[in-house]
Amino acid sequence: MIQVSNITVAYGEVVAVDDVSFVVPPGFVLAVSGPSGAGKSSLLWAIAGAVDVLTGKVEVDGLLISDRPTAAAHGVVLIPQGNGLARVLTARENLTIPLLANRQDLDETDRVVESALEAVGLAESGDHLVEELSGGEQQRVAVARGIAQRGRVILADESTSELDSTNRERVLTLLRTQANQGAAVVIATHDPTVAASADGHALMDEGRLTWLRRL
Numbered sequence: 331m332i333q334v335s336n337i338t339v340a341y342g343e344v345v346a347v348d349d350v351s352f353v354v355p356p357g358f359v360l361a362v363s364g365p366s367g368a369g370k371s372s373l374l375w376a377i378a379g380a381v382d383v384l385t386g387k388v389e390v391d392g393l394l395i396s397d398r399p400t401a402a403a404h405g406v407v408l409i410p411q412g413n414g415l416a417r418v419l420t421a422r423e424n425l426t427i428p429l430l431a432n433r434q435d436l437d438e439t440d441r442v443v444e445s446a447l448e449a450v451g452l453a454e455s456g457d458h459l460v461e462e463l464s465g466g467e468q469q470r471v472a473v474a475r476g477i478a479q480r481g482r483v484i485l486a487d488e489s490t491s492e493l494d495s496t497n498r499e500r501v502l503t504l505l506r507t508q509a510n511q512g513a514a515v516v517i518a519t520h521d522p523t524v525a526a527s528a529d530g531h532a533l534m535d536e537g538r539l540t541w542l543r544r545l
């Protein structure tokens with residue numbers, strides 16, 4: 331469960347998120363759309379503990395999210411815009427490192443990594459360096475890395491923007507599966523079909539959030 335209570339995020343004079351509140355229960359998918367610069371990424375970063383909130387608070391399952399390590403330890407997974415992959419590592423290494431950092435069992439890690447690569451249609455690409463992959467393939471590696479972490483919260487920032495319709499459906503199905511397994515999912519998107527597939531749809535504009543379709 332994500333509980334966002336009256337949060338404000340600012341960069342100096344720029345208010346990116348302005349007094350936003352909502353709840354995403356486990357099992358639900360919320361889509362947030364809005365123009366470029368509206369504050370969608372900043373909202374996701376705040377939930378991920380990757381940027382400080384000026385006012386208000388973010389809680390996940392009742393735990394106050396104060397910083398990124400706390401959020402990560404509590405299963406808050408961010409699939410960032412731009413993918414955030416290490417370009418000189420292979421696809422498989424990009425998936426494996428966060429799992430090893432969480433001290434997961436090696437055999438279990440291998441199994442989860444291969445299964446996640448297969449789920450995004452990249453079972454044959456595990457040994458490729460990220461910089462050798464196309465933009466859409468890199469985006470799918472980032473999604474695979476996100477789902478491999480089996481988070482309580484999945485924050486997907488424009489994670490289908492470079493995908494064809496088949497792969498977009500594949501990624502949406504994977505995010506839905508994460509929700510069905512108990513995750514609370516938030517997707518920032520410019521794509522109306524992605525928004526339509528979510529349980530609820532909110533619009534951000536100049537940092538303010540309004541509901542187009544309530545959860």
Ligand SMILES: Nc1ncnc2c1ncn2[C@@H]1O[C@H](COP(=O)(O)OP(=O)(O)OP(=O)(O)O)[C@@H](O)[C@H]1O
Binds near residue numbers: 345
């Ligand atoms: N690190 C930063 N330092 C200063 N200003 C920032 C920073 N990150 C974002 N901003 C500003 O905060 C506002 C919100 O940006 P944000 O990236 O959250 O919007 P967005 O809705 O995700 O946009 P897009 O759809 O283009 O990704 C913008 O005015 C942006 O310029």
